[in-house]
Amino acid sequence: MERDDVLEYLLEARETLENIEKDLLRFEKSTLDGSLVDRELLDTLFRHFHTVKGSSGFFGLTAIVKMAHAAENLLDYLRKNPEAQDSDTLEYLITALDYLNELVTHEETSPTGGDFFSERQTEFLNKLNQKNESIRISLTHAQEESITKPSSQEFGLFTNESTTEIPKEEFGLFTDDPKPKIVEEFGLFSTEENQSPNEEFGLFYKPKDVIQKETVSKQEDNSKNDKKAIVKKDIRIDTEKLDSLLDIVGEIVITEPMVTDHPDITKLKLENFHKTALQLKKLIRNLQDITLSLRMVPIAGVFSRMERLVRDTAKKTGKQVELLISGEETEIDKSIIEEMYDPLVHIIRNAIDHGLETPEERKEAGKQTQGNIQLTATQSGKEVWIEVRDDGKGLSRDRILNKAMSLGLTSPAEAEILQDQEVWEFLFHPGFSTAKEVTDLSGRGVGLDVVRKNVTTLKGFVDVFSVYGQGTTFLIRVPLTLAIIEGLVVRKSDTYFILPSVDVKESLYLSNEPINELYKNNHSFQYRTNQISIVDINLLFGKDSDLNDQRTLKEKYVIVTESHEKQMGIVFDEILGSQSIVIKPISPIFKNINGLAGCTILGNGHAGLILDVRKLINNHLTSVTI
Amino acid sequence: MSQTLKSWDLNAEEDTMKDLYLCFSLEDRDYAFEVRHLTEILALPAITTIPGTAPFLRGVINIRGKIIPVMDVRLRFDIPFKAYHDRTCVLLIELDGLPLGLIVDKVNDVVRIPVENIDLAPKIGESRSSRFIYATGRVGESVKILINLQRLLTQEESHLIKDIPGN
Numbered sequence: 001m002e003r004d005d006v007l008e009y010l011l012e013a014r015e016t017l018e019n020i021e022k023d024l025l026r027f028e029k030s031t032l033d034g035s036l037v038d039r040e041l042l043d044t045l046f047r048h049f050h051t052v053k054g055s056s057g058f059f060g061l062t063a064i065v066k067m068a069h070a071a072e073n074l075l076d077y078l079r080k081n082p083e084a085q086d087s088d089t090l091e092y093l094i095t096a097l098d099y100l101n102e103l104v105t106h107e108e109t110s111p112t113g114g115d116f117f118s119e120r121q122t123e124f125l126n127k128l129n130q131k132n133e134s135i136r137i138s139l140t141h142a143q144e145e146s147i148t149k150p151s152s153q154e155f156g157l158f159t160n161e162s163t164t165e166i167p168k169e170e171f172g173l174f175t176d177d178p179k180p181k182i183v184e185e186f187g188l189f190s191t192e193e194n195q196s197p198n199e200e201f202g203l204f205y206k207p208k209d210v211i212q213k214e215t216v217s218k219q220e221d222n223s224k225n226d227k228k229a230i231v232k233k234d235i236r237i238d239t240e241k242l243d244s245l246l247d248i249v250g251e252i253v254i255t256e257p258m259v260t261d262h263p264d265i266t267k268l269k270l271e272n273f274h275k276t277a278l279q280l281k282k283l284i285r286n287l288q289d290i291t292l293s294l295r296m297v298p299i300a301g302v303f304s305r306m307e308r309l310v311r312d313t314a315k316k317t318g319k320q321v322e323l324l325i326s327g328e329e330t331e332i333d334k335s336i337i338e339e340m341y342d343p344l345v346h347i348i349r350n351a352i353d354h355g356l357e358t359p360e361e362r363k364e365a366g367k368q369t370q371g372n373i374q375l376t377a378t379q380s381g382k383e384v385w386i387e388v389r390d391d392g393k394g395l396s397r398d399r400i401l402n403k404a405m406s407l408g409l410t411s412p413a414e415a416e417i418l419q420d421q422e423v424w425e426f427l428f429h430p431g432f433s434t435a436k437e438v439t440d441l442s443g444r445g446v447g448l449d450v451v452r453k454n455v456t457t458l459k460g461f462v463d464v465f466s467v468y469g470q471g472t473t474f475l476i477r478v479p480l481t482l483a484i485i486e487g488l489v490v491r492k493s494d495t496y497f498i499l500p501s502v503d504v505k506e507s508l509y510l511s512n513e514p515i516n517e518l519y520k521n522n523h524s525f526q527y528r529t530n531q532i533s534i535v536d537i538n539l540l541f542g543k544d545s546d547l548n549d550q551r552t553l554k555e556k557y558v559i560v561t562e563s564h565e566k567q568m569g570i571v572f573d574e575i576l577g578s579q580s581i582v583i584k585p586i587s588p589i590f591k592n593i594n595g596l597a598g599c600t601i602l603g604n605g606h607a608g609l610i611l612d613v614r615k616l617i618n619n620h621l622t623s624v625t626i
Numbered sequence: 627m628s629q630t631l632k633s634w635d636l637n638a639e640e641d642t643m644k645d646l647y648l649c650f651s652l653e654d655r656d657y658a659f660e661v662r663h664l665t666e667i668l669a670l671p672a673i674t675t676i677p678g679t680a681p682f683l684r685g686v687i688n689i690r691g692k693i694i695p696v697m698d699v700r701l702r703f704d705i706p707f708k709a710y711h712d713r714t715c716v717l718l719i720e721l722d723g724l725p726l727g728l729i730v731d732k733v734n735d736v737v738r739i740p741v742e743n744i745d746l747a748p749k750i751g752e753s754r755s756s757r758f759i760y761a762t763g764r765v766g767e768s769v770k771i772l773i774n775l776q777r778l779l780t781q782e783e784s785h786l787i788k789d790i791p792g793n
Contacts, residue, residue: 247691251691254691494672494675495674495675495677537677538677540677540678541677541678542677543677584693586686587694587695587724587725588724589683589695589726589779590676590679590683590695593676594678595678596676599674599693601688601691601693605672605688606672606674606688607674607685607686607687607688607693608674609674609676
């Protein structure tokens with residue numbers, strides 16, 4: 001077996017396991033009120049486990065086969081005896097799923113013979129098999145009593161088929177033989193020790209040939225449908241290929257103006273050429289849009305993984321939580337989505353652990369005992385906003401301020417006049433945790449500062465809003481894509497810089513405005529009603545400012561940039577205009593460069609430097625105060 | 627099939643590249659490094675200077691859509707800066723998968739220096755620029771200074787780069 005094939009299969013298996021998780025959580029939700037689980041859901045779950053079992057058998061992954069087989073048996077039992085379901089069986093299924101995930105991961109990273117690799121796994125399998133064994137006995141009794149009821153005979157993949165003509169029909173994957181011993185023993189790999197002699201090896205247990213035929217044709221129909229669905233879904237592409245495609249398209253976007261506005265032809269009168277050039281421009285724009293969209297995937301994948309997190313965290317903390325997800329179809333760059341997982345986990349855990357009250361506390365506060373967490377994604381221009389809103393007790397200004405003062409971040413006098421928004425900012429300070437004690441869930445030193453750091457590397461922002469007693473909202477804003485940004489191209493002597501458009505507030509042409517020198521390397525100028533700091537690029541990168549020698553900005557441009565409501569003017573010689581920029585990384589040879597976000601190639605063939613305005617402002621304003 | 631062809635090619639290349647050194651000059655001294663590191667020799671394109679870095683890292687250049695950092699070898703060796711002219715060259719090399727352009731005064735030729743003609747450099751103190759030199763190679767009457775390309779980029783340089791406020 002080729003290793004690549006196995007890896008590809010494992011990826012598929014992972015998808016199936018994700019589906020199982022989703023369905024198991026649905027299972028749990030739908031049975032919370034004591035109602036029985038939907039038959040269709042059971043069938044789907046059964047089918048998923050069965051798929052995993054069958055394909056894993058094909059690749060010789062016996063451990064996965066055994067585990068999936070045991071889970072399948074349990075589900076099979078539930079289908080026949082829906083009244084037997086309880087939180088215990090569900091817990092079994094969920095644990096089985098966890099072990100399957102573990103096995104798949106293990107197989108991906110350090111392939112062994114495909115067998116179990118830890119005691120716990122075999123232990124659990126034994127427990128699960130025992131469970132099956134014990135319920136099988138009770139099933140035998142139950143069946144003996146109810147054997148006369150024909151309705152209980154009809155189950156399997158194709159329940160709504162008109163197969164009742166042959167009442168004793170036994171076909172397909174799931175024989176409904178009343179003797180449960182045989183029910184247990186089918187499938188690719190039987191895990192039973194004492195195999196009964198009449199065991200049929202193979203996928204299909206076939207007592208009658210005629211029926212077998214029917215089964216096969218139905219099976220084919222079914223698989224046809226499945227295939228169609230898969231084709232519609234997606235195809236897997238190597239990200240490296242995708243990246244090089246993006247690179248090339250990026251090159252084409254850049255080269256296009258180099259060709260169509262080439263200095264050799266600009267003086268010529270070429271009406272037809274310009275027409276076709278315009279057409280080409282349009283096509284390239286389309287090409288760019290489509291290639292960029294290739295990397296875009298819906299955020300649903302990450303969101304649905306939160307369901308499980310909420311469930312587990314709620315269980316551990318003894319709180320009742322409902323997760324309400326919306327906007328999961330919002331698309332966002334795949335590389336960003338992957339980076340969103342950890343911050344979301346952290347915020348949601350916090351929301352449950354610190355934000356939401358216990359059911360008793362909620363009752364006292366006149367709220368529903370069940371807390372809500374709303375997880376919402378919306379697209380806003382070139383950003384995606386991800387909001388985590390809980391209806392818990394909200395942030396305590398006093399507690400945060402006390403903690404901030406104990407850390408020496410603020411003084412009592414200062415604390416008095418701070419706005420709420422400024423108080424919440426302390427939460428993002430490294431080492432800041434208001435948790436009274438370290439719990440299993442939080443307070444392990446990984447704080448919101450890490451969340452903010454993660455999001456900032458994605459050129460995003462995290463903000464927190466809170467009303468005491470009513471809840472807390474975390475808002476993460478990230479760009480749609482990392483590969484291309486809109487930027488303002490400017491020049492300073494012979495170097496071209498790009499300022500990301502989101503950071504630019506205004507660009508001004510100043511001919512004879514006075515600038516004030518407070519002391520060396522510290523200048524300000526009048527912008528609207530404020531005096532704001534004004535700098536040039538030299539100063540930002542650790543040299544002396546050119547502004548020391550001039551009192552006025554003669555024929556210079558000032559770009560007013562803004563980050564976190566702090567403003568700063570940067571002086572340039574020329575503004576070349578705004579354009580889409582393909583971001584390329586800066587060579588790691590340049591160590592210690594703080595303030596550049598990357599490089600790009602401009603239409604004129606020069607390399608341009610993309611400024612990290614947020615960092616520049618922060619660095620500058622902490623070293624200089626006006 | 628393609629696999630075997632590749633490895634055969636590699637061997638052949640190794641063989642033909644063996645003992646071959648590219649020679650270039652700075653001031654009146656001749657330096658050389660192993661030719662297998664070289665990808666291309668270019669006339670100096672427009673350099674985009676990167677503020678806030680060590681002076682010997684002149685900036686980046688655009689080579690057919692790739693952005694490649696360039697280093698002025700004179701400055702790296704603590705030889706005073708000399709204005710670039712039309713014969714100034716960029717030697718494009720690749721070190722551990724990292725592309726880098728070396729700005730040198732003049733490229734001379736490729737010479738064969740067999741191992742027996744190479745003498746490890748005598749240790750004369752730990753002067754800053756002697757770190758880049760590992761041996762000398764005799765070619766006829768002349769002597770080439772053999773440089774260790776890896777050393778050009780070692781970690782120890784990072785703190786030579788001027789500290790930027792806020793770093």
